[in-house]
Amino acid sequence: MADFSIGVDLGGTNLRIAAVDQSGTLLEKIPLTTQVSRGRDYVMDEMCAAIRSLAARLQPSGKLLGIGVGVPGMVDQRTGYLRGCPNLPDWSDTPVRAEIERRLGTRVVFENDANAAAVGEMWLGAAREVRDLAIFTLGTGVGGGLIIDGKIHHGVIGMAGEFGHIMIDPNGFPCTCGTRGCLEQYASATAITCMAKSSSDPELVAAMKSDPGVSAKRVYELAMQGNSGAREIFDLVGESLGRAIAMVVNALNLPMIVIGGGVANGWEAFAPALFTELHKRSLVYMATESATRGDAAGNATVITRSQLGSDAGLYGAARLPMPL
Ligand SMILES: [Zn+2]
Numbered sequence: 001m002a003d004f005s006i007g008v009d010l011g012g013t014n015l016r017i018a019a020v021d022q023s024g025t026l027l028e029k030i031p032l033t034t035q036v037s038r039g040r041d042y043v044m045d046e047m048c049a050a051i052r053s054l055a056a057r058l059q060p061s062g063k064l065l066g067i068g069v070g071v072p073g074m075v076d077q078r079t080g081y082l083r084g085c086p087n088l089p090d091w092s093d094t095p096v097r098a099e100i101e102r103r104l105g106t107r108v109v110f111e112n113d114a115n116a117a118a119v120g121e122m123w124l125g126a127a128r129e130v131r132d133l134a135i136f137t138l139g140t141g142v143g144g145g146l147i148i149d150g151k152i153h154h155g156v157i158g159m160a161g162e163f164g165h166i167m168i169d170p171n172g173f174p175c176t177c178g179t180r181g182c183l184e185q186y187a188s189a190t191a192i193t194c195m196a197k198s199s200s201d202p203e204l205v206a207a208m209k210s211d212p213g214v215s216a217k218r219v220y221e222l223a224m225q226g227n228s229g230a231r232e233i234f235d236l237v238g239e240s241l242g243r244a245i246a247m248v249v250n251a252l253n254l255p256m257i258v259i260g261g262g263v264a265n266g267w268e269a270f271a272p273a274l275f276t277e278l279h280k281r282s283l284v285y286m287a288t289e290s291a292t293r294g295d296a297a298g299n300a301t302v303i304t305r306s307q308l309g310s311d312a313g314l315y316g317a318a319r320l321p322m323p324l
Pocket of ligand 1: 164175176177178182
C-alpha cells in the first residue's frame, strides 16, 4: 500500500475523517456525527481517537504523510485560533490547532473548510486544469476559498476569501457578522429556508402548509415544479451569487469559479439568474468571454459546479499535508 495522509472535515453536523493516498485514492473513510452539544473537548477527543486508530491500522503498509483538518470558521494561521464559527459556538476564539496537536502529539495543517474544498477541487475535481480559482461553498452558511498560482491565498493572517460576507444589498437582511445584506443571507441553505418561511406568495404558502418541515431541498423541488414563490427565491439566490461572483471576477479575472456545498445541487434552479446577473455586472467577465471566443484552450472564465460535492473539503484536507 502507498503512503497516505489523513484529512478531517469538521462541520457543525458531520465529522468525517479519511485516509487518502498521494494519487487521490480513498483508503478508508470514517463518517461520524459532530456531537456539538457535548462540547469542544468531547468532539476533539473523539476526532483524535479516530485519527489515531485509522493511522495505526494503515501504518504497517504505508507511511503517514501528515494530518490536515478543515474547519468552518476563520482561521488565524499565525496562532491556530478559530474565529467567527457559528456552527461550533464554543470553538470560537480558542487555540484549536494547538489543542488538536497536543492530543495527537504531532503537527497538523489547520485550514478553513472552504479553502480545503478549493484544494480538493484543484487536486481531483472541477479545477484540475487551472492554477487560479475561487470557490463559493453554499451550505448552512456561505464559505469561500481563493487559490492563486496553485496556492491558497491566505491574506495577512489566513482569513482571505470570505465570500459569504460580500455585500449584496447595503439595506438587506441583517447578517451574523454584524452588517447587512451579505451573500450568506441570500444564498445559503439557511437563507433559502428562511425566505420560504417568510414568503407571502400564495402558491408557496399553500405548499408549505401541507409540508411544515421545510428545507432548502424542498424549496428547490417546488421551484422545479414551477411553484412561483419557490422560483422567486431561487432567482434571488442566483442573482445574489451573480452579483458576488461579478465582484470577484472584476477584482481578479480568474479562469474558474467553482460553486460547491449542498445548495449547489440546486444549480438548475439558480444558474439562469446567476448568469444573467453576471453578464450585467461584470465587464471583465464579458470582455474575457469575447476576447477568448473560439479559443481552443478555453481561456474564458468558467463558472461551474463542484465535481467532488460534499467530499471536496475532505479530500482537500487530506491533500494539505502532502508534499507539493
Ligand atoms: Zn456578513
